[in-house]
Amino acid sequence: MKKYFVVSFDNEYDLVDATQDFRDNGFNILDAFTPYAVHGLDKAMGLKPSRLGKICFGFALIGLTIGLYGQYWISAVNWPINIGGKPWNSMPGFLPIAFETTVLFAGLGTVFTLLWRTGVLPGRQPISFAPDVTDDRFVVVLTEELSSFKSKKAEAISMSHHAVEWHEKLESE
Amino acid sequence: MANHVESIREPLVHGNKNLKTITNDVLGIMDKKPTRLWWIGFLLALSALTLGIVAVSYQIMTGIGTWGLNKTVGWAFDITNFVFWVGIGHAGTLISAILFLFRQKWRTSINRSAEAMTIFAVMCAGMFPIIHMGRPWMAYWMFPYPNTRGPLWINFRSPLAWDVFAISTYLIISAVFWYIGMIPDLATVRDRAKTRVKKAIFGFLSFGWSGSFKTWHRYETVYGLLAGLAAPLVVSVHTIVSFDFATSAIPGWHTTTFPPYFVAGAVFSGFAMVLTLLLIARKTLRLEDYITVKHIENMTKVIILTGGIVTLSYATEFFMAWYSGNGYEQFVFLNRAMGPFAWAYWIMVGCNLITPQFFWFKKIRTNMLMVFILTIFINIGMWFERFVIIVTSLHRDFLPSSWAMYKPSYVEIATLIGSFGLFFTLFMLFIRYMPIISIGEVKSVLQFKGRSGGKK
């Protein structure tokens, strides 16, 4: 049965420093819950930079090829029609739409990957460790094996960073 | 987001707010009953919308002939409104995307309502290419879908085909950008919701957002990517809208200066509309602390910049006509200034050149009433700019035998009013039922007394 130690603060700086302290002291941080994206917390939690940038580039390339080759295939291969004496392969004419499809695929692809990857999907129920996380409360959640839990040490660190409240929580709740 | 504190910079949120008060201020609006003022605005907008719906359905059932168009002037109000509304739409994405990339902190309190305004404006704009068609029930032929006709696709060399892709991409990306930005706020509303119904609705709408920082981390990356995509998208969409005219063979349309000219014009009229709306919203919803005079000033400065570019474009058009030695081009511009539609031209020049110059003076920049009036003039000027470009170039082009005048019909005027009706109805609903300021971002820029200092 997993046991979590939930510490909540009332401003972002205390949270960042506390998290850094917990990590230095070998605590395993499950996650932090903040009302807004706190700057510097990712370093504090040791998160790797997200790969979504590369995914976005990948989708962009897909969009570009679909856009460009699609238009070329339709206008010059599938049914070449003489339109105003323009050459079959009017590449300059295909660029605007190719740009649009690039942006469309990149945008939608990245967003759906984000939503799928983070599980933020319609119909999902929020997991909440502490109230008011989306209002003015900054919370960090530590996980610890049952036996060697150093709760005293955790309490000391939270105290030193003016934690507003902390408590333990079993997984079942 | 960087949160380095510069004490010298003037604070962005006045009235020493803290996180709780921000949430209550912004979301409080949604709890209270709508005020009488709101009802008046909403009913006015709704009546304009119904007038528009009646006019549009009458026109679709009877024919485009119910508009004042003729064989020489094939477009007038319809495409003027289309470009006008798309132009207004661009300011929203510009504020939320480009200013985000420039790390302009002051955007946080106005980006949500600006983006909402974008989507409503683009919806108004998107309506016109459909209703201006002779046979709108065949509008689905504009999309290249596989069919049993050979298959017969579409003509990718046509600026209108580009428009279809550009406007739909822009609508989708702006809507996604707006909605993704709002998910955290919806979660806040969900957590504050008192009634079960509201909790269920916003629970579903907020996609189970729990504020987990791992999600925030990826969310920020994607928000940055979307901003990075939306910025060039804004420029490309209005460039493509300007291609409707730039790639044609009509003197007065066929100029290469149109893309930058139209994009600047779009930002110019977009900011003016944002200012018009926010000046009313901050007064009626008492959000002066969030949308401070500083915000208004910043926006008026952008208006001065873009107004300047628009003025430069008018001057370039005349210069190029003279410089090119092409008789038809020269005639078009002389005809614009001194021909039968000279009144529209001088309204345009008057509004777009002179009004921004007033914003050089701090006294005017900070006087809310003056700014409100001037922004209305700007939008009138910008509407007439599209009207002048379209109608004056069409009504007298190459062959004098086809020169003709244009007079709008009642149905056309009703459609224009209807488009404003649609825009304001949606905006009124948005104000009433959605968080109109992005709480998350405002909180992130709220200035604490300093990092080392004690509590707030």
Added chain:
Amino acid sequence: MSKDKKYWMSKNEISADEVVAGPADLQTTSTDWNRRDFLKTAGFSLAAFMTACSKTPVNKAIPFLIQPEEVIPGKAYWYASTSHACGSGCGVLVKNRDSRPIKLEGNPDHPVSQGGLCPVCQASVIELYDSKRLFNPMISEENVTWDRLNTNVVQGFRKSRKNGQRIVILTETITSPSTKYYIQKFLKKYSNAKHIEYDPISYSSILDAHEVSYGKRILPQYHFDKADMILSLDADFLGTWISPTQYTKDYRKNRSLDADHISKHVQIESRVSITGAKADKRYAKSVSEIFQLAQDIEHALQSNKAHGLGSELATELKQHKGKSLVISGINDLSIQILVNRINNALENINKTVNHRSPSKQKNGSDLAVAQLLSDMKSGQVGALIIDGVNPVYDLPEGEQFSRLMESIPITIAFSQKETETSSQCNTICPSPHYLESWSDDEFTSGILSMTQPTIQGLGNTRTLRKSIASWAGIENDERILVRNYWKKNYSTRKKGSQSFNRWWDNLVHDGFVTIKPFPLTMGIFRQGTLPKSDFKKGLTLVAYPSLQMLDGRHSENPWLQEMPDPIMKLTWDNVACISQIKADELNLNQGDIIQLSSNNTSVELPIYIQEGQHNDVVAVALGYGREGTQRFKNIGPDWIQKKDTLGENELVGERITHLLSRQEGNIVFSGIPVSMTPTGKKADLALTQTYNTLANPENTAPPSMKVRPFIQETTFDEYKKDPSSGAHHGHQVVTLWKDDHPYEKHHWGMAIDLGACTGCSACVISCQVENNVPVVGKDEVYRRRDMAWMRIDRYYSGEGDDIDVAFQPMMCQHCDNSPCEPVCPVLATVHSSEGLNQQVYNRCVGTRFCANNCPYKVRRFNWFDYAHNDELENMVLNPDVTVRSRGVMEKCSMCIQRIQEAKIEAKAKGLPLADGDIKLACQQSCPADAITFGDLNDPESDISKLVEDPRHYHVLEELNARPTVGYLTMVRNREEEKGGNHHG
């Protein structure tokens, strides 16, 4: 393939009762909710998916009961006939599709039409299918059978003979020898009967003048091809004077630029006509000045010591003795006598003015009608038979005539429709349209033209010939009456030695035959004395027949009402044309309504400011304000801001014949003193062109281009020196793209000779008939939404009343780098592999970008559903061309249906397409042969030669749209010093 003229004796034997599975619109009784409505609703409502399983409406295919030998549904047959639309009698070929005539084309061999037709004739085919025609004989508004009518009428004749009253037959010029024969029979039977002929547009002064000069009352035949010098005093011979198509064809013969000289045409006119527009030199003179000028010329020819314009013209005429022609269109005896004297002095008789075989087209006499009026006043007339004329409308004493008619016991009207006169008559004998009747006509002596029915008669109708014959005791059907007459008289007049049956079959097959003219010996020329003519100075009225309405008999023809007047570009109205100076005097501007009053009657008309109009002349078109035009009240589409097509008087235009006066018995059409008072009201004029010159307006004219270079003009001498004179040598056009689209098979091209085009708009109407172009009504034309695929741009140059006019027929130019094709998002307009711009109606969604992007503005948009679903009227639609629905763009398709039909025919025969196999509707109908069409890939074709001609140029060449329609520089025969060509 040349038109394989299928010979068919007469239609009324076969019983094409049921139309076979022909074109969809004639397909019979499917559910009334036809396919197009189904697709529209299915497309529009998202129920398209659900309706996939339900059946589309059931269509029936109903064949003939008994198969007629040579009628294959869907195949066109051609019959030779003659047109009676106006009085000049052009030979026509009638295209008959599924047993109904739908198109008229000039018979190339017929000496009068020579292949061309005027707009009135082209548009007359729709009057056959008019549900408002009279289909049943009536006595005082109550249908009767022919027998009862005959007995009643004959009884009336006997009663009027008994109490000594006279029977009068009042008709227009009867050109049919058989009808004349039966009228003589009738006159013999009823001793006190009399036959009076008069022409609503009267030429009786010419005939009377010939009686004075030569003792015989004839209208000579004028040969414009033999005349090197033509002086026309107010005679619009290219537009409406006597036989315009024949004269245009002849006029062009003597103006071919390869010859060493071309004819010189000087026009002296009071108003602006298309003849004046084409003249080499044009002088605007009032009628009294013209009379004075005629006297000067005649005097100068006698003793050459006169001065001024008269002597100038006289000296020039003398240089062309025997090869000149002086004519006048003013219906005044003294002027016509002067003209006779001048022609005689110039020895033109029987050279350009042919007396031996005169024209019988106009034989009316105004004096006889004046006499009839006095008889009616004195109650001597017991019975009045009126055919083909409308005296209550035509005559100045119209009201008086209708009052007098009440006192006549028997008044019989032969007419196709309800007219002012027929509503006064107590007996109505409906007469058939000429496309469903038999007739033999000798329009010009020596040529017998045949009219044969091309459809089974639509109503219970009878011609004048049949009724008169039956009243004179000869009961026979139409064909037998004509055939029997010629069986008796053909031997005296036939040429060659054919049996009667063969001669008759050839006559019906070819449509005409040359016969020996009646022997005619003219007296020797007598100077004769000029009667007193008091032409007053000051403001005078000139009433003229307009090119579309002539004398008003076609006023219920929608195509003609909507045809833009060649000079004013006005539709659905007649106006008072005055000069700019006169308008400034009374500070009026375009469209203000004035009151014209002369000899105590008046009429209210909007004014039109006409460049080149003489200051003292008010020109007003005849033929408007006719009863029956109230049917056009709702011809336009119905929407909230619509205005209907009629004026306050609930008619189209205003009647002005009651302003005319009489002089020596002849009706005076021009030179009537009149006064003009503004009424302060204003009217909207439905003009299809509101800016009338190529020069830019002064305040917005750029220095680099004061005048737009679309018309190229030069003089004949300059042309002889340098054939490419008058051309604007623009810079060389280069293209960035490699040519991905070579035309291997055909490359269709067209060239229009601006020198030949007279602006008569026959092409515009022929195109409208061929391609089912809808009529949109006055309000839509006023809103500049007229639908004609061709328009003739008319540009003035010069100022005051010394102007030059240039006509430029403008239609889709079928450009190779077309600006309209790249902008269409749904591939509704694309380029064919044969060089044509195709407009696919069913693919168009109506964004109208192509129309905006077309530099020539030749695309038309269906703003409303303009087509009317009048079952009978829609019989005239060409089944090969789709009728366009609302929201669809349309334009000149270069008669693609004719090109396809010719290609299919050539492929079926296995022969290659020869040049000239395909004749477009406009090219075929042009009386001036101005339009040439052909395959540019065929070096021998006419079009390829014309493209090499140095006169050939394109409009807006510098745009590099590379149009395939080219124009040829206009060449006028005038000296250079007259200010050169204004168009610069």
Added chain:
Amino acid sequence: MQRQLKLVTLLIFAVGLLVVLSNSTFRMPGNQQNYEPIQPIEFSHRLHAGEMDIPCQYCHYGASQSRHAGIPATSVCMNCHKYVSATKEDFQLEEQEAVSDGREMESITSIEISKIYEAMGYDSLGKPIDGKEGKSVEWIKVHNIPDYVFFSHKPHITAGVDCADCHGDVTSMERIKQTEDLSMGWCLDCHRKDHESLEAAPERTQLLLDCATCHY
């Protein structure tokens, strides 16, 4: 657990939709493939064109000369049915009965052929009744193409296209059925084909792909 439930319901719905669509011969609106209406006269093409091998253009003579192949006039039917008033089997049956009853053979008329006589305004034995007007037979048109398409039989017959290519194997049809969907794509398959195979029209195919070939 709750997620699996949703997945299963989705699967069932998809399968159900597939089943419904497959057998209700889903067709786009305007596509009349397999349309086989009941005609006023049960005319059997199998018997006439198949068994008796009457050439198509005997009745549909318009095909080589005009846009419409044309439905034959009732008088064309009478060319043969003036003499043939019933099927061979009926005649033999009647003959046997006449022989067995020892009476003269009566002239008999089958039901379908009697409809022809009735249309012509004749009596049941095919003799004209003076004064009686005939009325054409109102056949149901099977092959309907939209009115904005200009389809002409003549160039196709000239190019040597076989009737069966578009109308299917008519010689085996009791009642005419539209075998092809006659959609634009279907026509273009043939127009795009190289035309060396058709001896009468070695045309380059590009010409036949012009819109104006069928739309004007």
